Amino acid sequence: MLAARVYGNEDLRLENVEKPRITSPEDVIIKVKMVGICGSDNHIFHGENPFVVLPRVMGHEVVGEVAELGENVKDLLVGDHIVVEQISYCGKCYACRQGMPNVCSHLEALGVHKDGGMQEYLKITAMQAHKIDKSVPWETAVLAEPYTVAGNSTTRGQVGIGKTLVIQGAGTIGLLTLRMAKAKGANVMVTDIDQDKLNFAKENGADEIVNTKNESLKEKVTKWTNGEMANVVIDAVGLPQTFEQCFELVSVAGAIVPLGMSEKYSHIAQKPIMQKELTIYGSRMQSYQFEPVIKAIENGLLIDGGVVNQKFDIKDVQKAFDLMNNHPEQARKIVLTFD
Ligand SMILES: [Zn+2]
Ligand SMILES: [Zn+2]
Structure with a gap:
C-alpha cells in the first residue's frame, strides 16, 4: 500500500x-x-x-x-x-x-x-x-478533528452565551473556531490582514470583521464592546506580536487562549495580568471533544x-x-x- x-x-x-x-x-x-x-x-x-x-x-x-x-x-x-x-x-x-x-x-x-x-x-x-x-x-x-481543536480552545476559554470573543486570524482554525463560538452563543469579532478571508468569516457568522492592515484593532474592540473590551481573545495567528496584542484587547477578568507553537519570545508586562486578573489558557489539540463535535456535525450544527x-x-x-x-x-x- x-x-x-x-x-x-x-x-x-x-x-x-x-x-x-x-x-x-x-x-x-x-x-x-x-x-x-x-x-x-x-x-x-x-x-x-x-x-x-x-x-x-x-x-x-x-x-x-x-x-x-x-x-x-x-x-x-x-x-x-x-x-x-x-x-x-x-x-x-x-x-x-x-x-x-x-x-x-x-x-x-x-x-x-x-x-x-x-x-x-x-x-x-x-x-x-x-x-x-x-x-x-x-x-x-x-x-471533525480541526473542529475538536476549536472545541477545546473555546472550552478552555469558557466561550459561551453573552460573551464577547475576538479571534485573531481567519485561517482554517480561526474560521472553525468562529463557527464553534457562534454555535456556543458568543458574539464574535474576527481579525486578519486578508480581506477575502475576512469576507468569508462574515459569511460564516462573524458579528464583526477587522482588517488589521488598515484599522486599529484596539479602537475597534473598544467601540464594539462599549469600552469593556473582549471577554475572551483567541490567538489563531501565533506571532509574538499577536500574542502581545491579546493583553490590550482583553477585558477585566478575561481569558486569553494562544494557539501558536512558536518558540519566539513575546514581550509582556505582568501588570495587566495582575490588574485585570487575567487567565491564560494553553490549548493543545483536544481532550474529550470528539463526541460532542461528531454529534454537532450529525445534527448539522457544524458544517x-x-x-x-x-x-x-x-x-x-x-x-x-x-x-x-x-x-x-x-x-x-x-x-x-x-x-
Ligand atoms: Zn492539526
Ligand atoms: Zn497520562
Missing part, C-alpha cells in the same frame, strides 16, 4: 509499504478515505515541528471505514464510518488524572510521534475510533460550507504541499483522497 513519509525538510517520499495487521485484540484497521492537511503538517514538511520524530507518515485529520477488527472490539462493525482520534495516552499521569489526556506525559499523537493517516490503511486502537453516521459526507467528517476546497489523490501529495506553500490563498482546507 502507499504511504507518504517525510524524511527531512521538503523531503517527502511516496513509498510502498506493508499493510498493517491486527496484533492486539483492541486493534482497529481503518481503510483511510480522506485526510486533511493541517498547518502543523506543513511545519513537519519543512522540518519545523518541535514535537515530531522523523521519518514520519503525517496526517492526524483522518476519516475512513473499518476494514478489520481485533476480537475484543464489540461496538464497531466492518464498514462503519470512523473519525480517528489522534491521541493515545497513559491514563495514569498527573495530566490524565486531571482529565487532560491531550497533555499526557506519555502522549503519542498520530502523524507526530506515530505514523498517521497519509497511508492507505492505518492501525489504531478501539479508543481512538469514533463512529460517525454514514449520511455525513467525508468532506464534512474530515473537519463544511466550502472549507474543504482542494482535493488531491494521495499519489499527488507533493502537489498538495506545493499548492499549500505557493498559493496558500487558494487553500482553505486541502484534503487527500484514496480512490
